[in-house]
Amino acid sequence: MGTYKIKSRLWLEQEGESLMGEGTLLLLKTIDEEGSLSKAAQKLNLSYKKAWKLADNLNKTSNNTIITKQIGGKNGGGMQITEYGRKLIAKFEEIRESCWAFLNEKQEELNRI
Amino acid sequence: MGTYKIKSRLWLEQEGESLMGEGTLLLLKTIDEEGSLSKAAQKLNLSYKKAWKLADNLNKTSNNTIITKQIGGKNGGGMQITEYGRKLIAKFEEIRESCWAFLNEKQEELNRI
Numbered sequence: 001m002g003t004y005k006i007k008s009r010l011w012l013e014q015e016g017e018s019l020m021g022e023g024t025l026l027l028l029k030t031i032d033e034e035g036s037l038s039k040a041a042q043k044l045n046l047s048y049k050k051a052w053k054l055a056d057n058l059n060k061t062s063n064n065t066i067i068t069k070q071i072g073g074k075n076g077g078g079m080q081i082t083e084y085g086r087k088l089i090a091k092f093e094e095i096r097e098s099c100w101a102f103l104n105e106k107q108e109e110l111n112r113i
Numbered sequence: 114m115g116t117y118k119i120k121s122r123l124w125l126e127q128e129g130e131s132l133m134g135e136g137t138l139l140l141l142k143t144i145d146e147e148g149s150l151s152k153a154a155q156k157l158n159l160s161y162k163k164a165w166k167l168a169d170n171l172n173k174t175s176n177n178t179i180i181t182k183q184i185g186g187k188n189g190g191g192m193q194i195t196e197y198g199r200k201l202i203a204k205f206e207e208i209r210e211s212c213w214a215f216l217n218e219k220q221e222e223l224n225r226i
Contacts, residue, residue, distance in 0.1 A: 001176050005126045006208065010216070012223070013118045063114045087226045095119065095219045102215050103123070106208045110125070113200045 004110050006103045010096050019061045020092060027054055028081060028089055031067065037079040055079070062088070117223050119216045123209050132174045133205060140167055141194060141202055144180065150192040168192070175201070 011021035020028075030040040041051035055067050066085035070078045081089070124134035133141075143153040154164035168180050179198035183191045194202070 002127045004132065004176075007124050007126055008212070009122045011120050013120055014115045019117065063117075084226070088223075091223050091226055095216070095223065098219065099121070099212065099216065103208070103212065106211065110201075110204050110208065113197070113204055 004107065006107050006110065008099060008103055010092075010099060012092060014061050014063070017057075017061045019058065020088070024054055024058060025089065025092065027051060028058075028066070028085065031055070031079050032081045032086070032089075035078045035080065037067075040079075117220065119220050119223065121212060121216055123205075123212060125205060127174050127176070130170075130174045132171065133201070137167055137171060138202065138205065140164060141171075141179070141198065144168070144192050145194045145199070145202075148191045148193065150180075153192075 009022065012019040027040060027044060027046070030043055031037055034040045034043065037051055037055060038048055041048045044051070046054075058066050064084040065082050066088065068080050068082055070080055122135065125132040140153060140157060140159070143156055144150055147153045147156065150164055150168060151161055154161050157164070159167075171179050177197040178195050179201065181193050181195055183193055
């Protein structure tokens with residue numbers, strides 16, 4: 001007799017369009033760390049084109065800008081996550097965590113069958 | 114400004130092996146309705162071989178038998194879902210529903226960002 005585990009995958013949609021899932025979340029967090037889309041793409045083994053499309057789709061689908069391109073200055077040309085983007089990431093991660101906790105409780109019920 | 118929706122996909126695993134997800138759940142419910150694996154496969158546009166593999170994997174991965182083959186009698190050769198299988202299906206569906214309700218509440222928080 002083994003133990004059943006409940007697994008989940010969450011993502012956000014806006015008007016039927018996928019906005020943020022595991023892949024996009026990882027890309028956003030990596031852009032935030034690296035301060036650059038090309039470095040983030042390289043780290044995640046994505047083509048720059050693919051990463052750019054994900055980032056572009058994100059900005060187009062969300063209610064507010066999530067990624068901005070910094071112009072000029074010391075880090076000119078870099079990409080940054082906006083304050084709104086950070087809030088959205090944090091909320092999505094918080095919801096994901098609480099969903100896992102919720103499902104862990106339910107898992108016990110399942111294993112009592 | 115649109116409304117973000119949180120979408121989820123749930124599945125059960127046993128020792129790292131996938132046991133039941135949306136596809137398997139639908140197959141089980143259809144076998145239960147049709148009383149036959151071949152009729153269920155036909156209805157779902159699955160090959161008999163694919164449906165048989167799903168059913169066989171289910172029995173091998175679960176803690177108890179979920180699908181049995183009826184031998185002889187009026188419906189000889191048909192497939193049936195065991196009492197245990199029905200309980201597992203019902204619990205999985207109940208958990209899925211409660212997870213949707215949980216995420217719907219969270220969705221409001223997300224849209225207040």
